[in-house]
Amino acid sequence: MDDTTYIALSRIDVLTRALDLTVNNLANANTDGFKTSRQLFSDFLVHQKDVHGLTGGKDEAYTQDQATYQDFLQGELRQTGNPTDLAINGEGYFSVRTTQGVRLTRSGQFHIRSDGTLTDGSGNPLLDTNGRNIVIPPQDQILSVASDGTISTQNGATATVGLVTVDNLNTLQQEGNYLLRPTTPTHNVARKEIRQAMLESSNVNSVSEATKMVEIQRDYDLNFQLIQTESTRRQNAIDKITTEPSA
Incomplete structure (x- = not known):
């Protein structure tokens, strides 16, 4: 040849x-x-x-x-009307706990399990600012999610959604179509802006x-x-x- x-x-x-x-x-x-x-x-x-x-x-x-x-350019944010749908405006990632460890995602379509745990579409629990599963008391109803991630029900604040990032986004390893595996330490974002009842579309x-x-x-x-x-x-x-x- x-x-x-x-x-x-x-x-x-x-x-x-x-x-x-x-x-x-x-x-x-x-x-x-x-x-x-x-x-x-x-x-x-x-x-x-x-x-x-x-x-x-x-x-x-x-x-x-x-x-x-x-390409980490932010996708368009669109209204859904679902109170458990969350979108990030700006930097940061949601943290979810998978069977393989903690993973990051920008996909904010969450659901409440029968035990009150807030999970993504694959059943992975959403984590709070301290890395713990977010659980809504079954007798409560979500009233609002503030821009800083504070989740409130009729009985007051119950949890705060954590948003993290890494120093170099190119070190994130893609797993599937919406999860990212951090290969370097994560840290909380300096300024959170979460939009309730909205989702970030694909870019x-x-x-x-x-x-x-x-x-x-x-x-x-x-x-x-x-x-x-x-x-x-x-x-x-x-x-x-x-x-x-x-x-």
């Missing part, structure tokens, strides 16, 4: 990953709290030797997939992602055609050599 084919294959490998990310973004355009995933890739040069095995040959550019990161721009998917597919097809053309050229050369009469 020659250098042209290797270069095209390196590009196809990156494009395959980019297509997977774009398809996943589009699939989660309506997932509350979902953040768009982006691909970080670059070209790297390989310095070739000349025909005598010495340095000074040409440089060849290959494409490599360096990392995947999330996916469907039109932009659909356009990107078409561009990726076109680039993929061009590189695949290049590989096929190069393969045909090499095979024709081999056939010509093997069919020519020896001197």
Whole structure:
């Protein structure tokens, strides 16, 4: 296999990953709290030797997939009318307790279990400012959630929703479509702003992602055609050599 084919294959490998990310973004355009995933890739040069095995040959550019990161731009906040729906305006993440440990999320669609525990859609308890499960007394009814996260019922304040963040958002590891695993210590946000009866929509721009998917597919097809053309050229050369009469 020659250098042209290797270069095209390196590009196809990156494009395959980019297509997977774009398809996943589009699939989660309506997932509350979902953040768009982006691909970080670059070209790297390989310095070739000349025909005598010495340095000074040409440089060849290959494409490599360096990392995947999330676009943390806030999604649109929309009214739902459900008192247990919460949206974060600004920085911060809700903390929920999963079977794998504490995870962070911007998805604020919560529910009250029969025992009064406030949980997300997967049954993970929402945590307060002290890292404890938030439990609403079964006989109480939620009246309001203040912007600072204070939950009040007809009997007064019962708990305060905790909002945390990390120093470097790029250290958060995505788990599923709405949970994030912190790999560095978390700390409370300096200023909380929680909106009751609202949810944060996905920040996916469907039109932009659909356009990107078409561009990726076109680039993929061009590189695949290049590989096929190069393969045909090499095979024709081999056939010509093997069919020519020896001197």
